[in-house]
Amino acid sequence: MARRARTRQLTGAQRLIVLLVFAYLGLILVLPLGAMALRALAEGPRILLLTLTEPAALQGLLLTLFVASICVTANGLFGVAGALVLTRHRFLGRRVLDALVDLPLAVSPVMTGLAFLLIFGRGGWLDGPLDLLGLKVTFAVPGLVLATLFVTFPFTLREVAYVLEELGTSEEQAAMTLGASPWQTFWLVTLPNIRFGLGYGIVLTLARALGEFGAVLVVGGAISGRTQTATTFIYNALEERQEAAAYGMALLLAVISVALLVAIEWLKRRRERGQ
Amino acid sequence: MIYVGVLVVLPLAALVQHGLADGLLGLWRAAATPVAAQALVLTLWTAALMAVINAVMGTLTAWALVRYEFPGRSVLSALVDLPFAIPTLVTGVMLVILLGPQSPLGDWLAAQGMPIAFAPPAIVLALLFITVPFVVRAVEPVLLEQDPAEEEAARTLGAGTWTVFWRILLPPILPALLSGTIRSFARALGELGSVIVVSGNIPYRTLTAPIYIFGEIESGQPQTAAAVSVVLLALALVLAFAARGIEHATGVHNG
Amino acid sequence: MGIRVAGLTKRFGEFLAVDDVSLTVESGELVAFLGPSGGGKSTILRIIAGLETADAGTVSFNGQPADHLHPSARGVGFVFQHYALFRHMTVAANIAFGLRVQGASRRRQAERVTELLDLMGLTGLGHRYPSQLSGGQRQRVALARALAPEPKVLLLDEPFGAVDAKVREELRHWLRKLHDEVHVTSIFVTHDQEEAFSVADKVMVIHRGRLEQSGTPDEILDHPRTEFVARFIGEANVFETRVQGGAGQVGALRIPVEGIADGTPVCIVVRFYDLKFWRDDRGCARVVRMTTLGDRVKVEAQIDGAGRIFSQFPRRSSLLHGIAPGCRIQIEVTLSRAFVNGTEDGAIETATDC
Secondary structure, eight states: OOOOOOBOSOOHHHHHHHHHHHHHHIIIIIHHHHHHHHHHTTTOHHHHHHHHTSHHHHHHHHHHHHHHHHHHHHHHHHHHHHHHHHHHOOOTTHHHHHHHHTHHHHSOHHHHHHHHHHHHSTTSTTHHHHHHHTOOOTTSHHHHHHHHHHHHHHHHHHHHHHHHHHHOSHHHHHHHHTTOOHHHHIIIIIHHHHHHHHHHHHHHHHHHHHHOOHHHHHHHTTOTTTTOOHHHHHHHHHHTTOHHHHHHHHHHHHHHHHHHHHHHHHHHHHHHHTO | OHHHHHHHHHHHHHHHHHHHHHHHTTOGGGGGSHHHHHHHHHHHHHHHHHHHHHHHHHHHHHHHHHHBOOTTHHHHHHHHTHHHHSOHHHHHHHHHHHHSTTSHHHHHHHHTTOOOTTSHHHHHHHHHHHHHHHHHHHHHHHHHHOOHHHHHHHHHTTOOHHHIIIIIIHHHHHHHHHHHHHHHHHHHHTOOHHHHHHSTTOTTTTOOHHHHHHHHHHTTOHHHHHHHHHHHHHHHHHHHHHHHHHHHHHTOOOO | OOEEEEEEEEEETTEEEEEEEEEEEOTTOEEEEEOOTTSSHHHHHHHHHTSSOOSEEEEEETTEEOTTSOGGGTTEEEEOTTOOOOTTSOHHHHHHHHHHHTTOOHHHHHHHHHHHHHHTTOTTOTTOOGGGSOHHHHHHHHHHHHHTTOOSEEEEESTTTTSOHHHHHHHHHHHHHHHHHHOOEEEEEESOHHHHHHHOSEEEEEETTEEEEEEOHHHHHHOOOSHHHHHHSSOEEEEEEEEETTEEEETTEEEEOOSOOTTOEEEEEEETTSEEEEEOTTOSEEEEEEEEETTEEEEEEEETTSOEEEEEEETTOGGGTTOOTTOEEEEEESEEEEEETTSOOOOEEEEOOO
16 A cells, blocks of 8 residues: 655645644643743742752652652563463453453543552451551552552553564564574564563653552542652642742653653654564 | 463452442432532533544644644654643643733733633643543554545546545544544543642532542542542443444554 | 374364365475465464464374474474564574574574575675565575574475565575475475476375375376366366266367266366367367467367367467467367266376377
């Protein structure tokens, strides 16, 4: 099937469409970003830096990073394993599994938080056993980790599964006939082939973990110094009318997001090219 | 070994559903309280309005990105993915800064009698931001795969531009467009982070269902929260299945 | 290493892909599995390689059953239709892969790679990536890669399907040359008759999951044993009729058939070159069209009271003198094969003196 080349000389009507699209996206995406940058920097970059280096803010950032790295590692590993299982094997209940993987995407973060509260919180299902073990999940860091794990679960798995589907199994079969063990096949053939899809999924996971709000707010309670992530820090700051701190942190997160976005775009391009 | 990883989520998912179902038993009435009902209604119509706008503008955007060449095109394409990278709360903050009472734009709008912040339009705007990628990314691959030969054949047979668009180009896009719109709608139903900041959370006016749920949790009413959650979850699942059904039937990938 | 397959059966859901197939490939032979698409040839090949498991039957190498062995343990080299080269490795790394995973030393790997690059005419391309090669080059790399670990059996699944006609011819030449030098037992799958006949020592015709016939190219061409083989191999006219008076009557054309009782329904197969004709105003057929196909001429004639009959002769053949569209001819069939409908009997060949 022939691919069309992009039209270079645009007619008046076509230019209008382009302009319209620019205006739409500009209004929706760029304008708010710019406005926030301006406001956050209104008092000067030095003040901004000061607010960001307050202990509460720093703790929030570190906590977010901690939770995010756990999620990226765990869901990265399970994502690859799960994608392999899903695409390479045929077993009873595969359809169900496939649908289940998408479940976190359909659930609102608030409801996720609520569910975890109901399971691990006071009066919840696992309340008794947890109490016996002296473990605290809700309103503590483990709860944050679990909630974020749930929320970020699909990303890596989906992206790796997509690439695996596109690649097909012939290279792996070739490796088998040449005498490679399953592990060798995975390490030498499969992994290099999926690396960009995997990278893409990991960056998506990271971005999502950094930005998670609703679930961690409900499960963690945003207790300053204990369960306050970067996002809940912003929320609390707003509630307490400390706008400078809120906007500062928001700007920081936005900048990180843009950096992640660049990485996303690069990986997307490499992923397409690898096929 | 691999199954263990899977099983980690399975009970999570199953327990989630049970956790919510717990509240369903006997407290169905909770979902029908005026505040809750209104919240649900508000959630639904703002999401619907957003979905319609998204469908049109998203298709247009995908169209421009795929078929035209212009300066800044790759930046624009990257921009479309921004909402996937940015925390929703930050989105809310940005919109408040832009349209709120302390901003020049917000003041100007208020003076015109159109205060956007802390009113439903702000909700729609926030939802639009969050869901820009859904329709665009769903429609793009379909547009890319279209064979120019079909269009050329139509033109040689005498079809005008509008006919070509309506009969040749639109039909193949429709499934992807539909599934992308459904997904954006489902996403919007559960949105909390951006809406909670920008809407002002005024009951009966700008209190959406997710915010209501949050409020109920905060005030120690997990049952009512769970009840409304179940309603939303059921709706979201139905929509998710619908979108997947369309995608499977037509071989579209979203991502 | 000899390969023996006994009673192989394989189903995909409802579809019976392989139906009780038994065959033997002698050590050192180059065999072609020939047949139309979807006939089961690739499936049998993949079962031998261990890439698919049979529902019933056994595969043995040198008399030892191999069914329980994983593909990586069978010592089989496999060449895929679409090469399946490791896209992120260089040509050299691809070729060395089999040796590498089996723990061969770096030096041994390098030696073997050089050896094979030279053998396959790819010298100097070791550092390139598959995406930088042409189709023909890629397939040669695939061959080299399969051969590097010195397999006891070489299996090729429609190896020349994905390249141009000209390149295909070259690759056939490589395969033949390769086999002459290396003498490894090889089976290749194809649906191209010319390919099978020009390359292989022995041809096995496989259709609808069954082995129709196994033999040298000459045997298959001249002595087809089933109706399918007669129809599929070479170009032939096929007539369905009943035996009457020791012959099959096709309109005004009489084809002698020996040894079949009168009244039996038969299917008679006549090759395009197994008949004679000459101008005769009282002949049984009329020439409808003559088409020049380069070196040969194809003559299409309408038999009185029946359908068309085709024949093909070299351009300069004396048979064609004076024959033109519209003129009447008399036809004599010099060799025919009759298959009794509804039974598994082989062909009854009837030849008239030429």
